[in-house]
Amino acid sequence: MLVLAIESSCDETGIALYDTEQGLIGHEVYSQIKIHADYGGVVPELASRDHVRKTIPIIKALMAKHNLNKADISAIAYTAGPGLVGALMVGACIAKSLAFAWGIPAIEVHHMEGHLLAPMLEENKPDFPFVALLVSGGHTQIVEVKGIGEYEILGESIDDAAGEAFDKTAKLLGLDYPGGPLLAKLALKGEPNKFKFPRPMTDRPGLDFSFSGLKTAAANAIRKEGIHLAGGQSTQENAPENVEQTKADIAHAFQQAVVDTIAIKCRRAIEQTGHKTLVIAGGVSANTELREKLEVLMKKHGGSVFYPRPEFCTDNGAMIAYAGAQRFHLGSKDLAVKAKPRWSIEDLPAL
Known part of the structure; x- marks a missing residue:
């Protein structure tokens, strides 16, 4: 099973491909640091707009890099929260739209569960x-x-x-x-x-x-x-x-x-x-x-x-892909777009 993941909770656009048998296929992270540097912190509206600009092109580039097309993708995982609500909505809308168009499930992922499970991407787990x-x-x-x-x-x-x-x-x-x-x-x-x-x-x-x-x-x-x-x-x-x-x-x-x-x-x-x-x-x-x-x-x-290795410590799509793959059977197939700026990790269902 191959999972495409979208991380857009704050000021990084993270896209990843994770195979449940082969492991991490590839990932890309685009940082918005230069955009927000002049303001001394993240500007939510600017973050959301940049996710709109970057998400689809990065998805296309990553899939092309690994010679994959939509028929190869089994599910799409996305960060549903917690985070900046506008940034979350961008990732959620894109994930749900692609899932509907491709006829596959979309899986909401808790951002902090992604971080918590990031060490599972390493050989020594x-x-x-x-x-x-x-x-x-x-x-x-x-x-x-x-x-x-x-x-x-x-x-x-x-x-x-x-x-x-x-x-x-x-x-x-x-x-x-x-x-x-x-x-x-x-x-x-x-x-x-x-x-x-x-x-x-x-x-x-x-x-x-x-x-x-x-x-x-x-x-x-x-x-x-x-x-x-x-x-x-x-x-x-x-x-x-x-x-x-x-x-x-x-x-x-x-x-x-x-x-x-x-x-x-x-x-x-x-x-x-x-x-x-x-x-x-x-x-x-x-x-x-x-x-x-x-x-x-x-x-x-x-x-x-x-x-996790340093590249998986900061926000990234790989951790969302792994967490989404583990929760594949809980993936929602409806069209509801879910973005939860406040969401306790204790509220997640156990596998």
Whole structure:
């Protein structure tokens, strides 16, 4: 069975082809970073319009690249949510229209389930059950996974997601959009212990996260050091190299606080559940410091950590294709276009 997938939840247009016997056939991702960079963040209307322009041409190009036609496709999977409603509607409408025209099912896929199952695209796959850390620009969740569709959220962010906090703090430091990866890169130049930021909500029981206060702590440090930013350039009177080093030190301290906080919560989750397998997925799972910290954690507990390759950490069609293939028998054949900007992963039916 060959599944064509469309991912359009935010600012990447992801298209993929997944065969249930051969595995991933191919995938393409078009990023809208250049479109949104001038605004310092994603503009929903612009994102939707660009999905309209790019989705069909990418589908045609990918199918032609692999010498496939519509008769070869068994089903179409699409991201139904959560995400930007306009962007979701574009993918849903295109998927439903093609499915109707080709006489095949269209399968709605939960975006976060796609991320959660992304490590299954690798040769070394985790076995159920396990604890999953879903960490991205829009979500930070710890989920107990007993099987596909058998999910229990153990903890989640009550305000900013980790990736959102990274991006906002990067903006405070005058870094370009998207700021998260640039902050992580700048942190490599920072000196340890120059700044000390809190590890939010680790002084109390529970697995929920809060990163807005950490972002405020970083903002206060930036203000205290007299780093005033105008158009991304520091206006501080000190030598430029001193300013850049201070920014790197703040970036290092901020990243370390996020990583430590997440590691503490993951340790609690594996101790609470007794599982020896930890899966990390989502855009922030590509962070090298986070991966190394969690690998050390799981080694101490006699377990293993799994994560997708970097290209499958950010939004992509391959993860939607895999999740859609697993849910093929649940695919809807009606013409209803479903886009769910808010959708809990716990509401998914178990396979």
